[in-house]
Amino acid sequence: MITYNGKGVYGAIAIGHVSVYKRQDAAVTRIEITDKEAELKRVEDAKAKATEQLQAIYDKALKEVGEENAAIFEVHMMMLEDDDYNDSIKNIIEAESVNAEYAVSITSDNFSEMFAAMDDSYFQARAADIKDISNRLIACLSNNDSGSTSSDEKVIICADDLAPSETVSLDKEKVLAFVTAFGSSNSHTAILARNMNIPAIIGVGEEFLKSIKDGDFAIVDGFTGEVFVDPDEDTLAKLTKKQQDDIAKKKLLQDLKGKENITLDGKKIDIFANIGSVDNIGAVLLNDAGGIGLFRSEFLYLENDDYPTEEQQFEAYKKVLESMAGKKVIIRTLDIGADKQVGYFNLDKEENPAMGIRAIRICLTRQDIFRTQLRALYRASVYGHLGIMFPMITSVSEVKKIMEICDSVRADMRVQDIPFAENVEHGIMIETPAAAIISDQLAPLVNFFSVGTNDLTQYTLACDRQNPKIEPFVDTHHEAILRLIKMAAENAHKHGAWIGICGELGADTTLTETFLRMGIDELSVSPSFVLKVRDQVRKLDLSK
Ligand code: PEP
Ligand code: MG
Numbered sequence: 001m002i003t004y005n006g007k008g009v010y011g012a013i014a015i016g017h018v019s020v021y022k023r024q025d026a027a028v029t030r031i032e033i034t035d036k037e038a039e040l041k042r043v044e045d046a047k048a049k050a051t052e053q054l055q056a057i058y059d060k061a062l063k064e065v066g067e068e069n070a071a072i073f074e075v076h077m078m079m080l081e082d083d084d085y086n087d088s089i090k091n092i093i094e095a096e097s098v099n100a101e102y103a104v105s106i107t108s109d110n111f112s113e114m115f116a117a118m119d120d121s122y123f124q125a126r127a128a129d130i131k132d133i134s135n136r137l138i139a140c141l142s143n144n145d146s147g148s149t150s151s152d153e154k155v156i157i158c159a160d161d162l163a164p165s166e167t168v169s170l171d172k173e174k175v176l177a178f179v180t181a182f183g184s185s186n187s188h189t190a191i192l193a194r195n196m197n198i199p200a201i202i203g204v205g206e207e208f209l210k211s212i213k214d215g216d217f218a219i220v221d222g223f224t225g226e227v228f229v230d231p232d233e234d235t236l237a238k239l240t241k242k243q244q245d246d247i248a249k250k251k252l253l254q255d256l257k258g259k260e261n262i263t264l265d266g267k268k269i270d271i272f273a274n275i276g277s278v279d280n281i282g283a284v285l286l287n288d289a290g291g292i293g294l295f296r297s298e299f300l301y302l303e304n305d306d307y308p309t310e311e312q313q314f315e316a317y318k319k320v321l322e323s324m325a326g327k328k329v330i331i332r333t334l335d336i337g338a339d340k341q342v343g344y345f346n347l348d349k350e351e352n353p354a355m356g357i358r359a360i361r362i363c364l365t366r367q368d369i370f371r372t373q374l375r376a377l378y379r380a381s382v383y384g385h386l387g388i389m390f391p392m393i394t395s396v397s398e399v400k401k402i403m404e405i406c407d408s409v410r411a412d413m414r415v416q417d418i419p420f421a422e423n424v425e426h427g428i429m430i431e432t433p434a435a436a437i438i439s440d441q442l443a444p445l446v447n448f449f450s451v452g453t454n455d456l457t458q459y460t461l462a463c464d465r466q467n468p469k470i471e472p473f474v475d476t477h478h479e480a481i482l483r484l485i486k487m488a489a490e491n492a493h494k495h496g497a498w499i500g501i502c503g504e505l506g507a508d509t510t511l512t513e514t515f516l517r518m519g520i521d522e523l524s525v526s527p528s529f530v531l532k533v534r535d536q537v538r539k540l541d542l543s544k
Helices: 036-080 083-096 100-116 121-142 164-169 188-195 206-211 233-256 278-286 298-302 310-323 360-365 367-383 396-415 433-437 439-445 453-461 468-473 479-494 512-518 527-539
Strands: 002-005 007-010 013-020 155-159 175-180 200-202 217-221 226-229 270-275 292-296 328-332 385-390 425-430 448-451 498-501 522-525
Touching: 002 206, 007 188, 013 175, 013 233, 036 083, 036 100, 036 121, 036 164, 036 188, 083 100, 100 121, 121 164, 164 188, 175 217, 188 200, 200 217, 217 233, 233 527, 270 278, 270 328, 270 527, 278 310, 278 527, 292 522, 298 310, 310 328, 310 367, 310 385, 328 425, 360 367, 360 396, 367 385, 367 396, 385 396, 385 448, 396 425, 396 439, 425 433, 425 479, 433 439, 433 453, 433 479, 439 448, 439 479, 448 479, 453 479, 479 498, 479 512, 512 527, 522 527
Parallel strands: 013 155, 155 175, 175 200, 270 292, 270 522, 292 328, 328 385, 385 425, 425 448, 448 498, 498 522
Antiparallel strands: 002 226, 007 200, 013 217, 217 226
């Protein structure tokens, strides 16, 4: 067995035989010509043929990988019409009296080198697109067909690199996996592989290419980026099991998509997702979450060297709200402090930061920061259904103060004619024992509660969540925690508020029944747990 390592770009396992991708690379030779006009005409004819081919590839991609991913072939068609690219070909033919193939080949080298030298990884990846369209043009000039594989069975395609058009042109039904010696994870080939749901590994290196042959037996682990050629029995058994588990998991995912979160006796619950960055929205949609129950806005502060501006925040919140298309999005105001330290906040060093100036305590003492965030949130509210949630609440006076500040921010915006939605919901996190115990007094002040079981556990059990040594003492199912949640649920409902759980405990399926019986209205969990929790909800019968 030989193991090669590359970068997995789509997590799945493939087991099967290898087919080495054969490309009929036309060896371009420099030929002196006399009839330049005829050569330019050849270029025009080849361009027309290449465009026709790209249109067919675009149509195939549209069906297989969707509009967004097919768009690259529209870009290729546009690149073929690019003035600089065409002028270069024309100039070389006219100035050097050479054949069209040679002029295209030199232009391709020049342009792709220019892109490859750019700092931005997006533009670097475009070098491959230039080569792709140029090779197509040369093939059309020489009447060559593009590459192929020799096999009829489903195979693992191995290549030096695959151009986007080559990737899409392959018959998806015959491809088990892609493995390339080179390539970048930013390339469209990688993106297409991901969207075709085909395990793919890139960058396994030149050695792999030299030794791999048609018919070799191999395993591709797209999760780890490993390729096992001629695997031993142990590896085969281990990876076969991993493949089966993965298929079962994905099947569960597929089967449950679009289904309701409803128990056998008809009780419904919302299952939302927790995110920490705008980039996580894809996972939220993929896993069919009904909304976002906790957007930890800290990332905006943590990834900046200075306070994020109102505009920066507005753009981020707007993007999340628009992407969720009217589904509820609960954005939590900043929860800096304790384990999330940000230098430019210049917070004093504290003996016990978890019980120090963190979260809402910063917002109430540094209201300029708070008001900037609230303005950005209210401005974004017109783009969807927004809920604003405040962390680390311990008292009624805090909540009253928060609501006063919210009123004052909205009043300013009214005067300035800045629109905001009237249906913004306001809620608080129940993550201190104090908040749970006085939840009867807090509930009338808000629209919802969201239980932060991570902090509620640490503060109730006096167990530092940052200290791994304390883990043996942490009983996440501790009766004290469950009683506090139940108390908060009863008080919320008494006063017309709804209650969710956004701490990690929300995804603990051994407690789903307990939470439903308490009357919890929403569970907000990591995107990858949404369907697992849905599965559990749909198995429960609360009438028994
Ligand atoms: C929690 O405390 O349970 C929670 C959801 O907030 P965080 O983990 O961000 O403190
Ligand atoms: Mg918390």
